[in-house]
Amino acid sequence: MKVDWKKSLKKLLKQGASYADVRYYPQEDSSILYMFNGNLLEFNQQQEQGFGVRVLYEGAWGFAASSDLSQVGRTFELALENARTAARKVKQPVALADKEAVRGEFVSPCAEDPFEVEISEQIATMQWLDGKLNQPGVVNREIILQTNRKTIEYYDTEGAEIRKHLTDIYPRVAVMGVDVDGGMQKRKYMPPRLYDTRGWEIMRRENWDQETERIVNEMRQLLEAPTCPQDTRSVILLPDMMFLQVHETIGHPLELDRILGYELSFAGGSFVRLKDFGNLKYGSKKLTVRANATEPNSPGSFGFDDDGVPCRDCLLIDKGTLVGAISSRQSVGEANRNAGRDIFSGSGGAARAMSFHRVPLDRMTNINVDPGEDGTLEDIISNTECGLVLGGERSWSIGSNREHFHFATDIGWLVEDGVNKGMVRNTSYGGDTLKFYRKLSAVGDASTWELHYVNNCGKGAPSQIMQLGHGVPICRFDQVKVGR
Amino acid sequence: MEKMEKKITKALTALREYGLAQDAKFRLLWHHENSHFIRYANSGISLNTSENLNRLYITVYGDKRLARTSLKMDPSNLDQMKKMFDRALMTLEFTGELSYQPTLSAVKSFNDTRCYDADLAEMSSDEMIDFVEQATLNLETDDIVLSGNFSRGETMLCTMTSLSEDVGFWAATDAQVTLVLSSCKNKWEVNAEQSAYRKKNLKARVLHKQLSFLVDSYLRNKPVQLPLGAYRIVLGAAATAEYLDLLDWLALDGDTVMRSAGMHSKEDVGQRILSDRFNLYDDPEALQTFAYSHDLWGRKREKLALYEQGVYRNFSISQELADEFGLEANATDVQHLNLALDSGDWEIKDVRELCAEAAEGKKDILYIPYLHYTGVVNPSQGLVTGSSRFGALLFKQDGSIEVPYNVRLTNKLSDLFGSGLVKLAQKRVAYNTSQTYDERNPRAVLVPKFVMLDDIEISHSNNSY
Numbered sequence: 001m002k003v004d005w006k007k008s009l010k011k012l013l014k015q016g017a018s019y020a021d022v023r024y025y026p027q028e029d030s031s032i033l034y035m036f037n038g039n040l041l042e043f044n045q046q047q048e049q050g051f052g053v054r055v056l057y058e059g060a061w062g063f064a065a066s067s068d069l070s071q072v073g074r075t076f077e078l079a080l081e082n083a084r085t086a087a088r089k090v091k092q093p094v095a096l097a098d099k100e101a102v103r104g105e106f107v108s109p110c111a112e113d114p115f116e117v118e119i120s121e122q123i124a125t126m127q128w129l130d131g132k133l134n135q136p137g138v139v140n141r142e143i144i145l146q147t148n149r150k151t152i153e154y155y156d157t158e159g160a161e162i163r164k165h166l167t168d169i170y171p172r173v174a175v176m177g178v179d180v181d182g183g184m185q186k187r188k189y190m191p192p193r194l195y196d197t198r199g200w201e202i203m204r205r206e207n208w209d210q211e212t213e214r215i216v217n218e219m220r221q222l223l224e225a226p227t228c229p230q231d232t233r234s235v236i237l238l239p240d241m242m243f244l245q246v247h248e249t250i251g252h253p254l255e256l257d258r259i260l261g262y263e264l265s266f267a268g269g270s271f272v273r274l275k276d277f278g279n280l281k282y283g284s285k286k287l288t289v290r291a292n293a294t295e296p297n298s299p300g301s302f303g304f305d306d307d308g309v310p311c312r313d314c315l316l317i318d319k320g321t322l323v324g325a326i327s328s329r330q331s332v333g334e335a336n337r338n339a340g341r342d343i344f345s346g347s348g349g350a351a352r353a354m355s356f357h358r359v360p361l362d363r364m365t366n367i368n369v370d371p372g373e374d375g376t377l378e379d380i381i382s383n384t385e386c387g388l389v390l391g392g393e394r395s396w397s398i399g400s401n402r403e404h405f406h407f408a409t410d411i412g413w414l415v416e417d418g419v420n421k422g423m424v425r426n427t428s429y430g431g432d433t434l435k436f437y438r439k440l441s442a443v444g445d446a447s448t449w450e451l452h453y454v455n456n457c458g459k460g461a462p463s464q465i466m467q468l469g470h471g472v473p474i475c476r477f478d479q480v481k482v483g484r
Numbered sequence: 485m486e487k488m489e490k491k492i493t494k495a496l497t498a499l500r501e502y503g504l505a506q507d508a509k510f511r512l513l514w515h516h517e518n519s520h521f522i523r524y525a526n527s528g529i530s531l532n533t534s535e536n537l538n539r540l541y542i543t544v545y546g547d548k549r550l551a552r553t554s555l556k557m558d559p560s561n562l563d564q565m566k567k568m569f570d571r572a573l574m575t576l577e578f579t580g581e582l583s584y585q586p587t588l589s590a591v592k593s594f595n596d597t598r599c600y601d602a603d604l605a606e607m608s609s610d611e612m613i614d615f616v617e618q619a620t621l622n623l624e625t626d627d628i629v630l631s632g633n634f635s636r637g638e639t640m641l642c643t644m645t646s647l648s649e650d651v652g653f654w655a656a657t658d659a660q661v662t663l664v665l666s667s668c669k670n671k672w673e674v675n676a677e678q679s680a681y682r683k684k685n686l687k688a689r690v691l692h693k694q695l696s697f698l699v700d701s702y703l704r705n706k707p708v709q710l711p712l713g714a715y716r717i718v719l720g721a722a723a724t725a726e727y728l729d730l731l732d733w734l735a736l737d738g739d740t741v742m743r744s745a746g747m748h749s750k751e752d753v754g755q756r757i758l759s760d761r762f763n764l765y766d767d768p769e770a771l772q773t774f775a776y777s778h779d780l781w782g783r784k785r786e787k788l789a790l791y792e793q794g795v796y797r798n799f800s801i802s803q804e805l806a807d808e809f810g811l812e813a814n815a816t817d818v819q820h821l822n823l824a825l826d827s828g829d830w831e832i833k834d835v836r837e838l839c840a841e842a843a844e845g846k847k848d849i850l851y852i853p854y855l856h857y858t859g860v861v862n863p864s865q866g867l868v869t870g871s872s873r874f875g876a877l878l879f880k881q882d883g884s885i886e887v888p889y890n891v892r893l894t895n896k897l898s899d900l901f902g903s904g905l906v907k908l909a910q911k912r913v914a915y916n917t918s919q920t921y922d923e924r925n926p927r928a929v930l931v932p933k934f935v936m937l938d939d940i941e942i943s944h945s946n947n948s949y
Binding site for chain 1: 519527560571662859
């Protein structure tokens, strides 16, 4: 069925709307394959289509979505009705930051489309991986392969016309074993960015040989490793843990809609206030962070956001000082108005929606920490008196304003007097966000920097899952409580 | 509802005939939702949204094989459904052989609409806004602003298999109201919530009473940073429900148990794990939990003891898990268990009574209504962590009240509900634990309104709101 979306949008303007946009997903394909101990327990292919229309009426948002293309007229009317009703209680009318009406297209880089790979080959690859993991000491083996491909058409009443085609693949392997105390230990591997493209090429066997062997060996050692001490020491976060630290305690607190109080009923607020921009010492001078949606080949780079704004590279923290936020047209308009000054120069291009039936929120793109000048992991260890190297996120729990955190990790290694003293298990650490970043004492060089993909960032009411990236080096933080 | 039920049944019957013509063995599950959601922020409506979605889940069975496809679709587009059916069938041969034979049983007809209320399904945006206005009347100021949401909707599930013409149908309506009042200046936040499956159970005055007390407490009393250490803690319904959700994952989910990914193994059944005051059931008669009278195979569900007097009795065993591990399925192939924690003999109706309780027990009481962002630190040990939020209060022995900054609790579930469990309130309430990441699946747990725990360690204490 061919729908004239622009005509439907124009009709809304005639009916009194001040702005409207529509996102149409002609087709979204996704698949999940889950193998446990050699059994392919989940082999699920999904397909969806539908559209969502967002309407601004007298400063209030209305939204409606449907998977039923025979209901386009009714759904547009419903979105307008919803906006009219919402206008009953408007304290601050929505004011969108200016943008240029762009016409454009974005295609994510993909050499080998995973949806064009024969199913038999996908399963054979998983079985090969399972064989690699099936070693003595391993009691459980998991292989997960998630793929997604979608086309999104975007139109708005300001004249934007955008078409995006995004393809993603998220493979993960894990091994588990029972330790000397009867507890389950786990090691896992999810590849960071490997190439200039992300498609089935990630599954080439040479990418997995060493990594599967490594996690099996590490898991075996964990089974007999001593438990993590409870004390205060430096922690050295490897990129596969550092990305989560950044995600939870820099990314989320710097989402501007959260700072403005739009997430208070569920996800929480932020300790950051508008007056902090340009002033707050977020971390030591070694900390420079950016929201870079132009980073090549990442799910956090998507060409144009769901406000129709081209992706940008925005500085968030400059040598320790807070200077920017993750933002959209609405949040920038409101923040500048509330602050009485132009803190932000236009939208950060980070309005993103999970699907056609959810509204855009301020979401992370690629929240990256610039590499430093403190060398390699070996260099940092050699300069650490009393430390703990940590890798592999295991659990995360964060205060409602992101002011403090508690993380557990899969693995750790004790460091004493500049020497790695061996592995420990049941590792954890926690602290207050600002105190923690102000104790950032070493940042690894570019050779330690890795871009990790995240496919499960949750936020919003109604809730949404988002995909993004984090480019991070190895980092050391001092005086951290560990083992609790 | 009846109109939609007919539409779904007609489409499923047509698709079933298509599948039978191909000599396939299969199961079809249709999920329909009609959702309406009003979100508040900064004392204004920040979003008013409607979603009307249909999803179809297709599972095809072969010799030691199964494959699944699903789609979110136009409900009148049978061709699209047929294509996804074909894809499931086509991929079946490639799925690799399982080590067991998955069972396809004929669905036995059932029609469970006990939790469906037409009045709630038709509740308008204006009524929802009026309700919130009543619940927050005169509580907003320039500094104290309203956030929150009012979510309501209808959900329908309809299932058929290739083995019979029987149809299983379940429908429910649900409403979840979450209202947050927060101070812009001082950053404290308090909330009140309500869950209902019938419109008549929505009571704005109850929410108003809760919010009034909490706002007044936060305005009148001084904030404190609590010293680390052990406390007598009283959990509100939201906090108890959060812990039960974690227990559901780590101890009651059959997949977790059989794959050794949680705190129990099959061998723990029959062992005393928790306090003898702790009785937890999967209760299909607990309608407030959006109950299922039958599982999705049409098996009649009975009240299932999960923990009885602290003894671990059962965990959920789906048909697929039963096939894989040689167990017997226990009618838990449902979207969620209907968790109901037995009440105790503690006569307490209102949080204000904790003042007298602290004086009588000669011990301060830390009231934690809500836990934010919990995480599992060590699944084998059932060690979990989370921080307080939304209106914690410290009731002092001397009758005074202090307002504590948020604190973190990092404890084993077996300690909290084992040696730590002192008493449970007589009155029970339903707390909504629905996740809305994708499809609507209304769920709630039935919990005592207050649960008292003793000697519970605080592992971190904030120095500001």
